[in-house]
Amino acid sequence: SQQGEEDPQALSIQEGENATMNCSYKTSINNLQWYRQNSGRGLVHLILIRSNEREKHSGRLRVTLDTSKKSSSLLITASRAADTASYFCATDPNTGGFKTIFGAGTRLFVKA
Amino acid sequence: NAGVTQTPKFRVLKTGQSMTLLCAQDMNHEYMYWYRQDPGMGLRLIHYSVGEGTTAKGEVPDGYNVSRLKKQNFLLGLESAAPSQTSVYFCASSYRADRGEGAFFGQGTRLTVV
Numbered sequence: 269s270q271q272g273e274e275d276p277q278a279l280s281i282q283e284g285e286n287a288t289m290n291c292s293y294k295t296s297i298n299n300l301q302w303y304r305q306n307s308g309r310g311l312v313h314l315i316l317i318r319s320n321e322r323e324k325h326s327g328r329l330r331v332t333l334d335t336s337k338k339s340s341s342l343l344i345t346a347s348r349a350a351d352t353a354s355y356f357c358a359t360d361p362n363t364g365g366f367k368t369i370f371g372a373g374t375r376l377f378v379k380a
Numbered sequence: 381n382a383g384v385t386q387t388p389k390f391r392v393l394k395t396g397q398s399m400t401l402l403c404a405q406d407m408n409h410e411y412m413y414w415y416r417q418d419p420g421m422g423l424r425l426i427h428y429s430v431g432e433g434t435t436a437k438g439e440v441p442d443g444y445n446v447s448r449l450k451k452q453n454f455l456l457g458l459e460s461a462a463p464s465q466t467s468v469y470f471c472a473s474s475y476r477a478d479r480g481e482g483a484f485f486g487q488g489t490r491l492t493v494v
Contacts, residue, residue: 310384311423313482367438
């Protein structure tokens with residue numbers, strides 16, 4: 269089964285609004301990563317947060333990690349139509365392996 | 381710098397046919413991965429490699445084989461294609477996990493088995 273699960277499955281907002289997506293996972297992790305996928309394209313790495321970090325910023329992106337709740341959130345501020353995409357979280361489980369396991373993604377639609 | 385290149389981009393196979401998908405990366409990454417993506421399922425790991433000459437099974441390895449004879453290439457083989465293998469296949473590569481960097485993905489191969 270998937271290690272990561274995103275919530276909500278789909279999100280529709282107006283341009284300029286903030287978008288928040290959540291990810292929950294099941295086992296201990298080394299790090300958690302967020303990726304974006306535009307329709308029909310490959311995934312693009314957005315940001316990585318290590319298990320000993322609680323918050324990280326990159327431009328309009330803000331990621332939080334709560335290892336006690338095994339959850340993470342991705343906030344996109346001042347969203348743009350170009351942010352329309354699917355967003356996935358991926359976890360590197362702390363099991364001695366090097367697999368990155370993805371959730372099913374959140375589909376974000378930003379209306380202009 | 382091409383990144384991760386997958387060939388072919390599209391392919392239609394008949395049930396029982398075989399094919400090989402090629403993935404090439406020019407970033408000197410140690411790790412390479414093959415995923416499949418089906419609607420509503422996210423990405424599922426098929427096989428991965430942590431270095432030249434090594435491979436390991438992922439979440440859904442049945443029906444697939446892989447080889448990593450050179451560090452920059454990771455091949456995914458389907459010996460006898462089945463309709464259930466209709467999917468979009470993505471290759472990815474990354475540095476070692478302790479580098480703390482994400483993976484780079486190819487543009488995908490859309491495979492249809494009829």
